[in-house]
Amino acid sequence: MGLAGLGSQTRPCLRITLAIIVMLVLSVFYFANDIATFPHTEFFWKSNDYNGFITFQGTFESNVSDDVSYNGSTVKEGYLVWSPYCRIPDIDPMHESIRALVKKVDPVTCSNMIPLTTVVDHRLLFNRRVAPQYSQNQKMKCCYKTIWRPVNQDQEHNKPDDFYVLSSCHEFHSDVTLNNTIEYILVECTVQLPRGKKKDVYKNMHAMTVKKTPKHKPANKITFDQEKPQEPKLNVLILGIDGVSRLNFMRSMPTTAALLDEQGLVEMKGYNKIEDNTFPNLIAILTGKTLPQLRKLCWPSSTSKMDNCPFLWNNFSNQGYLTAYAEDEPQMATFNFEKRGFTTIPTDYYFRPFMLTATKQMSAKYQDGLRVCVGPTSTTEHILKYMMDLWTSVQEGVYFGLIWLNNFSHNSINTPSSMDRRFHKLFKDMLDKGVLNNTAIFFISDHGSRTGKIRETFVGWLEERLPFIHIWLPTWFRDMYPQKFKNLVTNSNRLTTPFDVFMTLHELANDTNVENVVSSGCPKCVSLFTQVPWNRSCEDASITKHWCTCSEFRTLSTEGDFVRLMVDFVVNEINTLLTNGKNSTTPNMKCAKLTARRILSVRSTVFEKTVKQDHFVIMFETVPGEGIFEATVKNGPQFQLVDTVSRVSMYGSQSSCMKSAFLKKYCYCVKK
Numbered sequence: 001m002g003l004a005g006l007g008s009q010t011r012p013c014l015r016i017t018l019a020i021i022v023m024l025v026l027s028v029f030y031f032a033n034d035i036a037t038f039p040h041t042e043f044f045w046k047s048n049d050y051n052g053f054i055t056f057q058g059t060f061e062s063n064v065s066d067d068v069s070y071n072g073s074t075v076k077e078g079y080l081v082w083s084p085y086c087r088i089p090d091i092d093p094m095h096e097s098i099r100a101l102v103k104k105v106d107p108v109t110c111s112n113m114i115p116l117t118t119v120v121d122h123r124l125l126f127n128r129r130v131a132p133q134y135s136q137n138q139k140m141k142c143c144y145k146t147i148w149r150p151v152n153q154d155q156e157h158n159k160p161d162d163f164y165v166l167s168s169c170h171e172f173h174s175d176v177t178l179n180n181t182i183e184y185i186l187v188e189c190t191v192q193l194p195r196g197k198k199k200d201v202y203k204n205m206h207a208m209t210v211k212k213t214p215k216h217k218p219a220n221k222i223t224f225d226q227e228k229p230q231e232p233k234l235n236v237l238i239l240g241i242d243g244v245s246r247l248n249f250m251r252s253m254p255t256t257a258a259l260l261d262e263q264g265l266v267e268m269k270g271y272n273k274i275e276d277n278t279f280p281n282l283i284a285i286l287t288g289k290t291l292p293q294l295r296k297l298c299w300p301s302s303t304s305k306m307d308n309c310p311f312l313w314n315n316f317s318n319q320g321y322l323t324a325y326a327e328d329e330p331q332m333a334t335f336n337f338e339k340r341g342f343t344t345i346p347t348d349y350y351f352r353p354f355m356l357t358a359t360k361q362m363s364a365k366y367q368d369g370l371r372v373c374v375g376p377t378s379t380t381e382h383i384l385k386y387m388m389d390l391w392t393s394v395q396e397g398v399y400f401g402l403i404w405l406n407n408f409s410h411n412s413i414n415t416p417s418s419m420d421r422r423f424h425k426l427f428k429d430m431l432d433k434g435v436l437n438n439t440a441i442f443f444i445s446d447h448g449s450r451t452g453k454i455r456e457t458f459v460g461w462l463e464e465r466l467p468f469i470h471i472w473l474p475t476w477f478r479d480m481y482p483q484k485f486k487n488l489v490t491n492s493n494r495l496t497t498p499f500d501v502f503m504t505l506h507e508l509a510n511d512t513n514v515e516n517v518v519s520s521g522c523p524k525c526v527s528l529f530t531q532v533p534w535n536r537s538c539e540d541a542s543i544t545k546h547w548c549t550c551s552e553f554r555t556l557s558t559e560g561d562f563v564r565l566m567v568d569f570v571v572n573e574i575n576t577l578l579t580n581g582k583n584s585t586t587p588n589m590k591c592a593k594l595t596a597r598r599i600l601s602v603r604s605t606v607f608e609k610t611v612k613q614d615h616f617v618i619m620f621e622t623v624p625g626e627g628i629f630e631a632t633v634k635n636g637p638q639f640q641l642v643d644t645v646s647r648v649s650m651y652g653s654q655s656s657c658m659k660s661a662f663l664k665k666y667c668y669c670v671k672k
Contacts, residue, residue, distance in 0.1 A: 081270040085537035086550035093251040111376035138191040143169035147184035161341030164353040218320025235439040245448025245463035252417040265470040284498035288519035316400035324401040326351030338661035368411035441472040484529035499525035546632040546643035551605040589657035591667035625668035
């Protein structure tokens with residue numbers, strides 16, 4: 001046999017041998033990457049959409065042995081939640097990437113003068129001692145008007161939730177006892193000017209609590225365990241501050257946070273929002289449903305009334321509770337912004353007529369575009385005083401309350417610091433006046449800051465998705481139900497959602513066996529009094545990839561054709577939405593077609609401890625308008641947009657021509 005013949009036989013063998021060696025090397029590399037830490041390892045992944053390779057550097061820490069032995073009993077250092085399916089990092093609230101954006105804000109002084117009037121137990125008190133501050137040489141004439149929303153006129157108005165009535169002005173010269181059915185009054189004091197003119201020298205508003213009868217008789221027992229004696233009445237209060245992340249609460253309200261920790265409130269550190277803004281996240285808490293489910297069931301469009309939707313305050317009412325709902329900023333209120341709201345009063349105590357009157361009848365001071373003062377009193381003070389009066393002065397009933405505040409938090413990450421001492425005082429007052437003895441409190445937010453410079457950082461991305469929530473249960477409840485409280489504490493470091501809060505509230509309402517209650521928005525969600533599965537994933541919790549904080553990330557280059565194709569795909573999706581919504585603009589106006597100007601960041605998710613990347617988070621700027629957007633894109637045979645596209649920069653008046661609340665964040669208005 002010649003050399004040529006030998007060579008022709010050995011080359012196939014060599015090729016097979018080399019192929020086996022290459023496969024073995026790749027297998028070892030893959031196995032090593034799956035069980036050990038590879039700092040600054042370069043990975044390669046081939047795209048189906050781009051004939052080339054993406055290269056990037058990053059760190060990915062994954063220890064399979066940890067995953068195998070981990071049972072949820074402990075949390076790995078550096079993480080709030082740690083499991084094979086969810087890893088939420090524990091970030092310093094003053095992380096260097098956002099430190100320069102943080103500052104302390106002092107409270108706004110609404111007035112330097114002592115109020116001329118106050119109300120105590122339905123008695124309007126006139127402070128003669130301070131009257132000279134308001135009028136020294138001229139005789140002052142004072143009167144009060146009552147405020148209400150008449151029930152019999154609800155159907156005569158397209159938006160009866162925006163309707164209120166002021167009575168004629170009842171003159172008074174000294175202290176006066178008010179009718180005990182009056183809830184809200186407007187006080188006006190004037191002096192006479194030449195030529196028959198009058199000048200307002202004092203205006204203020206007062207809210208009072210009125211004794212009311214529950215619509216339904218209380219249940220025979222308000223207990224979770226029929227074998228145990230009936231426990232004391234348990235009020236339930238949801239106290240919400242709009243737009244405050246867990247980290248922002250820690251850095252902007254440290255005095256309050258320290259008190260809550262000292263008093264033993266349980267913080268849910270892995271609490272992840274399920275949608276973009278306030279409405280769907282609060283709807284999940286109050287109904288257990290997603291927004292599409294709510295539309296299908298009871299609210300087909302923004303012009304539809306919400307009266308027929310199954311809000312939890314109805315469940316509490318059915319159990320003999322008196323119900324209350326108070327929110328500031330009526331133009332942007334949860335159930336009224338670009339919505340019809342309620343045609344009949346939804347709860348026994350309803351604060352909206354007071355705030356509507358305030359916006360139209362009172363002078364105001366603004367901070368970051370929001371009304372922080374109603375005359376001489378802060379907006380927040382009005383609502384918190386009303387809440388405390390309700391909880392302390394009318395003791396016969398049992399209450400469910402939803403209190404929601406926007407004015408000092410919605411538009412800035414720093415203004416919550418102005419209310420730190422006020423909320424510290426609130427919780428101290430609750431403790432001193434016995435409110436904490438008979439009330440379950442859910443101190444909560446809906447999401448973190450959704451716009452601004454902080455949102456252009458990875459920390460800001462996390463913050464938007466991780467709002468704060470602290471839960472208080474009275475001592476007797478903890479003693480009577482130790483396992484429920486133990487489960488709540490265990491859940492502190494597990495992935496939780498608004499749907500879990502819904503299930504918890506449903507259990508507290510106790511209008512049915514909680515084991516038979518399912519959140520239709522999240523069938524696998526449970527009451528926080530039940531142990532949340534330690535290995536829960538975002539999919540289990542009905543959180544889409546766009547809002548999920550469970551993934552770890554690598555930062556990629558913003559250069560390359562693949563990235564550009566991905567951004568162009570998202571911009572095209574936005575333009576398609578705007579085209580489909582072209583009939584939602586005002587006459588003679590349209591939304592400009594957007595184009596990508598620059599790519600700000602690209603990240604890929606690390607999923608299931610593999611190096612293959614199939615989800616990307618991209619942030620980019622468009623023109624006209626210099627809008628900054630963020631999207632989660634799934635790659636495959638074709639790009640796929642996951643959930644919605646987030647608007648990171650504020651749009652202000654750019655979208656004033658767009659009537660659709662959803663499309664406002666995308667529209668840059670131009671003339672046709």
